[in-house]
Amino acid sequence: MTQREIFFVANEVNELGGVGRWQTQMARLLAERGHRVRIIGVSPPEVAMDLGPNPPFETLTLYDRRPPGRHPRHALVDRWDPALRRQEADRRAAAERLSRVFRAARSGAVIIVTQVWAMEWVALADTAGHPVIGMSHESFDASRRSSRFERVRTYYKDVDRLLVLTQEDADLWVGAGLNNVGFMPNPLPVTPGSPSPRTEKVVASIGRLSHAKGVDLLLDVWAEAAPLQPGWILRVYGAGDHEAVLRQQCTELGLDDSVEWAGQTDDVTGALRRSSVFVQSSRGEGFPLVLLEAMACGVPCAAFDCSPGVREIVTDGEDGLLARHGNTSELARHLVRLMADENLRDTMGERARQNVRRFAPDVITRRWEELFDFLER
Incomplete structure (x- = not known):
């Protein structure tokens, strides 16, 4: 087995919720198999999940506070707006910080982008020849009903692999025009030693x-x-x-x-x-x-x-x-x-x-x- 450097790039390092739980579990599982794992968050969490004492992975957060979203520009004058120019400069500085981390990684490193908002920064970064895996942790239909649908099609169309949760969802994304799609189910979060006795009403x-x-x-x-x-x-x-x-x-x-x-x-x-x-x-x-x-x-x-x-x-x-x-x-x-x-x-x-x-x-x-x-x- 090749031991690798593995980067998880997410909205937040320790976000409370299903994606955060999945990310922490996968980081631990891969670290336990000898890989060097780092979780990189774009912004600090609003409500943090406890990572426990001495997690077997490193963490890095790009911003001290949540950055504003990128808004479409409707007029030429927008490019001269001082606030928008500062936001774009901050975004590129954060992406350059990512680039430095990726350039320092050894051959065989893998970049896993767990959420499409985080991919907006990875898309600006130099991934230095490392494979990039993008992920969507929701069903195709749920994504289609949200703004994430077009962002997935925009930001994930050129990654090495887009992973969704089921074969059925993968087929739907292929039908939506993406040809780099696979699927990967979530791992079982717990393995209890004994089951419920099923005696309580x-x-x-x-x-x-x-x-x-x-x-x-x-x-x-x-x-x-x-x-x-x-x-x-x-x-x-x-x-x-x-x-x-x-x-x-x-x-x-x-x-x-x-x-x-x-x-x-x-x-x-x-x-x-x-x-x-x-x-x-x-x-x-x-x-x-x-x-x-x-x-x-x-x-x-x-x-x-x-x-x-x-x-x-x-x-x-x-x-x-x-x-x-x-x-x-x-x-x-x-x-x-x-x-x-x-x-x-x-x-x-x-x-x-x-x-x-x-x-x-x-x-x-x-x-x-x-x-x-x-x-x-």
Whole structure:
């Protein structure tokens, strides 16, 4: 195995959220295999994730504060605007700092750009002949509904490889005109020693209390399911700006006795092992880590089929149950099935625990190393 210098270039070094968790895990996995790993962030995080004591990788942040976005120029006079000229000078100075880091790297180094905003700086830098891998951590459809769609097509069209999360998403990007696309699933974040006993009458939800995560839809789901299975609790882990509105909705639906607001947790495995069913009601996802974690804990999942990543992880009817995107009544029926049938929970939970091993960290890390070797040829 060739030991390499590997650069992750991201919006932030230790961003709180799924991309940040993935990046930190991959940096650790590659460092543990003898690679020299550095994470470079464009700006400091608004809310930082704890990297733990003595992380096995180096970090660098280009700016002391978040730089403004680049705005299209509509008139010739804009180029003489002193503020815009300072911003552009700062951007080029940050890109030159990146260039110096890349030029100092030895042959065989690889640059992984984990988010397209960060690619705006890498595109200005001298990558010194090192392969550049660009990444999109969301589904094609989610990207198409945002400003990131055109930025991906602009900034990633000339990288050595654009990686998305599933083959289905890769095919869609090829159809959108990119010919350098591959896919790489996320690795399993945890490998618990023992599964949930699935004896608690608890359905768990874990995620930000935001519009994207669809907790409002989940409360509608629970309003249908809970009366059919008395004694069960919906335990909602998470925090966010929508919490007050969601709590009010919960009260208006008469669910206060069967919904527990557990707040944000750093112990996802512990939360899952204290539950018997996991539910995800997101309006959109990439390759949700918490589904992997639930399956690794032997907890059967009921979820909206909201993206290729979800159906790549969960095999409907075998190791979990998928409802049509946004169909709250169908998701409620799936929850009732799992709550009512202990044998079904145990069967699906054990299958989930076995099936999710195809995303084991060593499996995914080897796939990354094989890609590095291929791009070096």
